[in-house]
Amino acid sequence: MADRLLEIENLRIEATAYPPGEPPREVVLVKGVSLTLERGKVLGLIGESGAGKSTIGLASMAYGRSGVRLTGGAVRLNGRDLMKEPASGLRALRGKEATYVAQSAAAAFNPAKRLMEQVVEAALAHGVASRKEAEARAVRLFGKLGLPEPETIGRRYPHQVSGGQLQRVMTAMALCPEPDLVIFDEPTTALDVTTQIEVLAAIKEAIRDTGVAALYITHDLAVVAQVADHILVLRGGEAVEYGETQQIITAPREEYTRALVSVRSIEHEEKPEGAEPVLSVRGVTARYRGTGFDVLSDVSVDLPAGQTLAVVGESGSGKSTLARVITGLLPAREGEIDFAGRRLSPALAGRSRDDLREIQMIYQMADTAMNPRQTVGTIIGRPLSFYFGLRGEARRRRVQELLDQIEMGSGFIDRYPAELSGGQKQRVCIARALAAKPRLIICDEVTSALDPLVADGVLKLLLRLQAEEGVAYLFITHDIATVRAIADRIAVMYRGRVQRYGPKSAVLSPPFDDYTDLLLASVPEMRRGWLEEALERRRMESAGN
Amino acid sequence: MHPVLILVARRVALGVLLLWAASVLLFAGTMILPGDVAQSILGQSATPVALANLRAELGLNDPPLTRYLNWLGGVLQGDLGTALTNGQDIAEALGRRLGNTLFLAATAAVIAVPLAIGLGLLAARYRDRWPDKVISTFTLATVSIPEFLLGYIAIFFLSVNFRIFPSLAAVHEGMSLGERLYAVSLPALVLVLVVLGHMMRMTRAAILNVMESAYVETAELKGLRPFAVVARHAFPNAVAPVVNVVMLNLAYLVVGVVVVEVVFVYPGMGQYLVDHVSKRDVPVVQACGLIFAAVYIGLNLVADIVSIVSNPRLRHPK
Structure with a gap:
């Protein structure tokens, strides 16, 4: 047929993999895929x-990227077989x-x-x-x-x-x-x-x-x-x-x-208001050294014990900076942070070991948040030794309990991070945070680098752990679907300020401010024609203003 | 003012400060050395009166700060003092020697730099294939062999066995350029072999590093020829590390050639310095040290400025 532009027939692609500590081996990346694309x-x-x-x-x-070889089948573009071309x-x-x-x-x-x-x-x-x-x-x-x-x-x-x-x-x-x-x-x-x-x-x-x-x-x-x-x-x-x-x-x-x-099908009822806040941020302003402007201006939020506060916003809105201020990595210029009934010192150096233990972090890139030369047992065991002085068999038993809690069996304790999948790596990071028995875990885009189905599993795990351990989450994300799935309260951040803040049901219901409206309306919906509708709405609104 | 100009000005100021610090160190260093210049000039049998007279004449009785300022003031006016051992004007004697050293260094550099970058590009282009292996092994070998040994090997084969080049690099005034080039051919060859390895390896590593980046893939997906990919997309982004190592090696060509000059009895700075160190001729050692420091700092300054100017983020801020 003349209008067939691209034809791929039974394509097979192989590559050489170099797993650490093992001899290189051949892996098959694509196993006999066929497709046709018309002009x-x-x-x-x-x-x-x-x-x-x-x-x-x-x-x-x-x-093919380095080491990738097309080993079988045919790729025809404009009728020419590319695998036979010089x-x-x-x-x-x-x-x-x-x-x-x-x-x-x-x-x-x-x-x-x-x-x-x-x-x-x-x-x-x-x-x-x-x-x-x-x-x-x-x-x-x-x-x-x-x-x-x-x-x-x-x-x-x-x-x-x-x-x-x-x-x-x-x-x-x-x-x-x-x-x-x-x-x-x-x-x-x-x-x-x-x-x-x-x-x-x-x-x-x-x-x-x-x-x-x-x-x-x-x-x-x-x-x-x-x-x-x-x-x-x-x-x-x-x-x-x-x-x-x-x-x-x-x-x-x-x-x-x-x-x-059907991914992102988690139904999460928001917990009632009125619980004592475990974390209370009051009027925090912060800037990085050597810059002349505030990355955070007058930020105030509360996080009730055992609940989840989602901090939403686009890149550069100050979400991660807020996490750095709460953990003490970036001392605030102004404002106070109260945690579990006590005032936290702005700088890391002024905090007690219990302050450090009770606030833990999980990061977006689980890969780089773990030492690649330590086993899972060592990684999770480290906070157990550091905070609780556990050694030897007692420590190993506790690591095993934590691994069971994150739904990973006993086979993982002696493995290295490179031998884990992306979702498993993030679970190990969660277990490491839990090992310190924290009252607050700051989750910085923890599911953004994961595939939707895997991310879903991690979110479900986080919700279950919250129900069991009563730990509070400060959940930083740019993804509205994740927010819906996990949040009790929401803070929408824009250019270093809290634009909108309150219980999930209130924040996600109209009337909206302009930015929240834009943010919510920009989340793609899984139906045809959504893009046109969303653009039309944007045009109408900008014409109305 | 343009931010690049500010950065460059700051870097130049830092270079001047560094050079000044070097002059202080040089002066202080020669003060700390044991022994007395007057004593070493006049020898053990000198009378106390003669020693005192000479000390006064040389200004050795002034406080150190005064002597330093006198020396620095002279240096800034191009007066490097007089050699103690033979009474010659240092600036004049040094000028000829420096000219010879620079001539040898330039000859070696003109051959070595393009050769090293070319070989580096070639090795990167044929990574892990035989051209890469041959080039890498050869340059590694020439870097690893001490330069005096390389010099004697070169003399043995090229001037004793085959009688192609002269074994003594004797130059004198009135020689034509061709005669001079012929005279320095062996030391130049040895220097090229010594500096080739570093520059070639850095070029290869820098290019390979850049070849991994996504924009090189973009260029390949545009259907550009491999050479165009390397020359237009990879090389401009590998300039800074390459220039740095090139400048370090050029500095070595000027200040590190002592051994090679001695092996070939070449009348350059190195020989001059060695002669006067053994005679404890402090003003000459200070002058040589200062010139070496200036060359080193100057060339590294050039490398830094090239790095600054070749960075588009600095050249074209937001």
């Missing part, structure tokens, strides 16, 4: 990390017939070159257009993608524009040589939800206007539902289900797809 259509590739989405995306340009043939098609939009535009742009230079580079290298034509086209694309000052933004360097703008410049870079196929690899995942909606809309419009075909890779079904015509669900390098977008999100056939669609 001008958008196919969504969805799945959790390790499903092979990006690997397949790059394979459609016959590109390197020069592949170079001739990369950047001309197929282009790529990476997840992190901040890393994917060369920091030493101006944006325009990079945007037109592929078009010039392949002789698609003269410099003048290519630059004119780039300026048109900048305008179409809603970038400010399209005429001059190309003269800037990557660090001189924001993350959301950079992602749009990258889309312009992919569209500039007028390719037949664009591969979008998680293009909005690294963005704040309020920015994501704008970039998503810009990408969708650009796809429609240029008639280009696209592979849209993401782990977020609600996002892909807005742009894709068809969806292919992947798991562990195999295709699970393929169908029209509407069918996948409303009537999934496979068990796994159903789990993806």
Whole structure:
């Protein structure tokens, strides 16, 4: 058929893995996946990390990251079998017939070159257009993608524009040589939800206007539902289900797809008000050394014992700084912090060992929060020795109890972090925090780096532990769905201030202030047409103001 | 004012301060050394009167601060004093020697720097394949062998056995450039071999580090040729570490060539310094030390300025 742009047949991709302490071994990343993409259509590739989405995306340009090899099947682009093309043939098609939009535009742009230079580079290298034509086209694309000052933004360097703008410049870079196929690899995942909606809309419009075909890779079904015509669900390098977008999100056939669609189904009743606060933050203002502005201004929140306060906001709103102030890593300039009936010293050095023990932290990157050369037993055992003086057999028994509490069996105590999955690593970090018998655990984006199903499991575990141990959580997140699942109280932060604060039911009910409204309205919903409605509402509101 | 200018000005000021500190250290160091210059000039049989006279003449009876200021004032006017041993004007004698040393260093640098960067790029391009292994092994070997041994090996093969190059690097005024280059060919060769390894390895490591980054993948996915990827996208981001190690090696070429100059009996700074250290000629040692310090600080200053200027975040702030 003439309108078949990309055909992948029974594709098999292998790589060499180098597990620590073991000989290298061959792993199969993609096991016989087939797909077809017609001209001008958008196919969504969805799945959790390790499903092979990006690997397949790059394979459609016959590109493998280091050590990755295409070992079987066929990849046909515009009727040519890419696996039989020589390197020069592949170079001739990369950047001309197929282009790529990476997840992190901040890393994917060369920091030493101006944006325009990079945007037109592929078009010039392949002789698609003269410099003048290519630059004119780039300026048109900048305008179409809603970038400010399209005429001059190309003269800037990557660090001189924001993350959301950079992602749009990258889309312009992919569209500039007028390719037949664009591969979008998680293009909005690294963005704040309020920015994501704008970039998503810009990408969708650009796809429609240029008639280009696209592979849209993401782990977020609600996002892909807005742009894709068809969806292919992947798991562990195999295709699970393929169908029209509407069918996948409303009537999934496979068990796994159903789990993806119904994820974040936790129902959490908020606990009643009136309990004694375990943590009380009053009028806290803080700034980093050597900067001239406050990152936190006049922040006041209360956290009742055994409850969860969710702190929501976009990056740069001061969420993590609040955690640093409460833990004493960044002493507040003004304001007080009361904890369990006593006043906390602003600086870490002035706090007692009990102050330290009773406030524990769990981080976003469980990977880097653990010493890779210590076993799980050592990692969890350390606070047991430090705070309670447990040694030898007693310590090992207690570690085992904690491992049972986080639903990990006895086989894990002698393992190293590298031998654990992402979810298991985060569970070990939770156990380490619990080992200190804290009254407050600060959870900083603890589920953001996890796949939705795994994140769900971790949230359920946190809720159960709260019921058993009566520990309070200060839960920092940018994800509204997580907030709904776990919070009793919510503080919405914007530019270092608490914008809105109260019980969950009150904060999430109208009437809203402008920012909370924007935040809530920007969370993608899993139905077609949501994007258009949300944009329409935004337009109406900005017209009304 | 542009932030880069402020940074550069600050760095230059720091360099001047450092040089001043070096001059203090040099002066203090030669004061602490045991022995008396007058005594060592006149020898053991000197009469007390002669010693006292000479001390007064040399200003050795003044307080140290006065002597330091006199010396520093002279240095700033280009007067490095007089050599105690032969009464020559140091600035004049040193000028010729310094010129010779710089000529040798420049000859070695002109060959070594492009060669090292080229080999580094080549090794990075063919990472872990045979060109990389050959280059890495060879440069590691030349770095590891002491330079005097390299010098004697070079003399043995290239001037004794095959009689291609002269074993003595004798230069004198009135030689043409070609004759001079021919005269210094062996010491230059040895110096190239000594400094090649560091620069090549740093270039290779810096390029490989940058080749891992996402923007290099972007460039590859644009279908650019491998050479264009390395030259246009990788190299500009690897400049700072490479320039740093290049400058350190250039400094070595000026101040670290003592052994090589002695092996080839080359009339440069190194030889001059060694001669006068053994004669306890303090003003000459101070002058040489100051010039070496200036070269070191100056070249590292250049490296830092290049790093600052090659950083787009500093050059084009938000």
